[in-house]
Amino acid sequence: MPILPVLINLLIMLSLVGFLVYLKKKKVSFSKRVFAGLGLGILFGLALQNVYADNTGIIKTTNQWFSLIGSGYVKLLQMIVMPLIMVSIISAIVHLKQSKNLGKLSGLIIAVLLLTTALSAGIGIASALGFNLNADQIIQGDAEAARAEYLTTKLDEVSKQSAPQRMLEMLPANPFADMTGARSSSTIAVVIFSTLIGLSVMALKKRSPEQAKIFIDGVDALHGVITQLVKMILRLTPYGILAIMTRTVADTSFDAILQMGKFVLASYVALIVVFVLHLTILSLLKLSPAIYLRKILPVLSFAFTSRSSASTLPLTIDAQKNKLGVEEGIANFSSTLGTAIGQNGCAGVYPAMLAVMIAPTVGLDPTAPGFILTLIGIVAISSFGIAGVGGGATFAALIVLSSMGLPVGLAGLLISVEPLIDMGRTAxxxxxxxxxxxxxxxxxxxxxxxxxxxxxxxxxxxxxxxA
Incomplete structure (x- = not known):
């Protein structure tokens, strides 16, 4: 494989990074630089795909080098996720005015997440029916067949655990292992452990205020250090998005998108409607949707490009606290719980659409009220249950489809456009x-x-x- 084209591509990437640095020196706003990185990444990715359409090896090698910037940025974010969760939640709890507020706070967050997921499922169902989607319309190739076999195998693993067992997996038997992300449920386990530590400190305040104060002072100092580290890493966001978007677009199969265009369109229509639902809820709270859009779009852009709610977590918490005025404890709990419970896109829209598509293949009527109500209920319940399983949309689909008595293997037909849809779902x-x-x-x-x-x-x- 020729080395010169790869070197040229790397020089172009470095030039684009240099341009973003230039914009920073010119005091161009952070949000504008984020969108500049996003736009430049899309254009550069399209150029790579058109120029090297007949030589995917060059694109593959180039993207490996681009990963030093893109994946490197994501790894830095992942590095601070667990420390940020632990320190932020402990700090938020020990500074609560009343401990009883914690139960009300977490209960409201979970209720909103589950309610919006149920509504998202209804929107997904309506979109699938409106576009007349049916699994029989999709052509199955070797990749799709392999994916179907993989999903069937995964279903065997998931089905061995009951819902109570999956929820039990969320408990932190070894919090030090969970701090390393050793399990799929590690994030929730760290949240639970941190909450228990915070409650213990609040109880200690009553018996030994001096000891509690020493611990709280240490947590406050550590919280300040972690917050500063988050700010330092967030400064790299424009460059990370540039590299990630370039790699994503360069690797995207547009032939597959055209072949599966109807499903992609139906998915994004549903996702856009769910996003409009979020804006409508804010309007009812007398909060300006326009201001929300301006302040949250850089975060959603990173979520879109990275396809990872967990990696976006530091940005999500920062935006809620510093841009949207959400109290620190609420920002930490809602952002963290939202990575595993009631995911509107992955656990709401996606499995509901799949169920509607697959139902006719086994003789079920997806328009029957009983089918629709049952599906919405299962989606809402399973969106909580997958917190102990991990795997996002795939496991949400496995649980929902198997609970509805539908074949899970047909979900593998969508593998060719899965990355593209996952970007919107994550946002x-x-x-x-x-x-x-x-x-x-x-x-x-x-x-x-x-x-x-x-x-x-x-x-x-x-x-x-x-910073």
Missing amino acids: VNVSGSVTSGLVTGTLLKDLDREVYYRDIEDASELAVAN
Whole structure:
């Protein structure tokens, strides 16, 4: 394989990074630089695919080098996820005015996540029926057949665990192992462990205020260090998005997209409607959807390109606290719980659409009211249950389809466009978790509307820039 084209591609990437650095020196806003990185990544990715259409080896090698920037940025975010969750949640709890607020806070967040997921399932069902989607319309190739076999095998693993067993997996038997992300349920386990530590400190306050104060002072100091580290890493967002988007577009099979265009279109119509639902909820709370869009779009852009709610977590928490005025404890709980419970895109829209598509292949009527109500109920319940399983949309689909008595192997027919759809699903997941934080903050009167309506240049953007 020739080396010269790869070197040229790397030089172009470095030039684009240099251009983003130039924009920063010119005091161009953080949000604009994020979108500049996104747009340049799309254009560069399209150029790579057109120029090297007959030589995928060059694209593959080039993307491996681009991963130093893109995947490197994602790894830095992943590095701080667990420490950020633990320190932030402990800090939020020990500074709660009343411990009883914790139960109300977490209960409201989970309720909003599950409710919006149920509504998302209804939207997914309507989209699939409106576009007349049917699994029989999809052509099955070798990749799809292999994916179907994989899903069937995975179903055997999932079906061995009952819902109570999956929920039991969320408990932190070894919190130190969970801090390393050793299990699929590690994130939730760390949340539970951190919550228990925070409650223990609050109990210690009553018996030994001096000891509690020593611990709280240490947590506050550590919280300050972690917060500063988050700000330092967030400064790299424009460059990370540039590299990730370039790699994603360059690797995308547009022939597969055209072949599966109807399903892709139906999926994005459903996801857009769910996002509009989030904006409508904010309007009912007398919060400006336009301001929400301006402040959250950089976060959703990263979620879109990275396809990882967990990797987006530091950005989600930062945006809620510093841009949208959500109280720190609510921001931490809603952002963290939203990565595993009630994911509107992955656990709501996607499995509901698959169920509607597959139902006719086994003689079921997807328009029957009983089928629709049962499906929405199962989707809402399973969106909580998958927190102990991990695997996002795939496991959500496995649980929902098997619970409805539908063949799971047919879900493998969508493997060719799965990455493209997953980008939109992840962005909607993140928007759903932020919406739950805003709803909870409003209902508990812990939302700082002055921060919400503050100009974006005066919000966390400056904090990131000055880190």
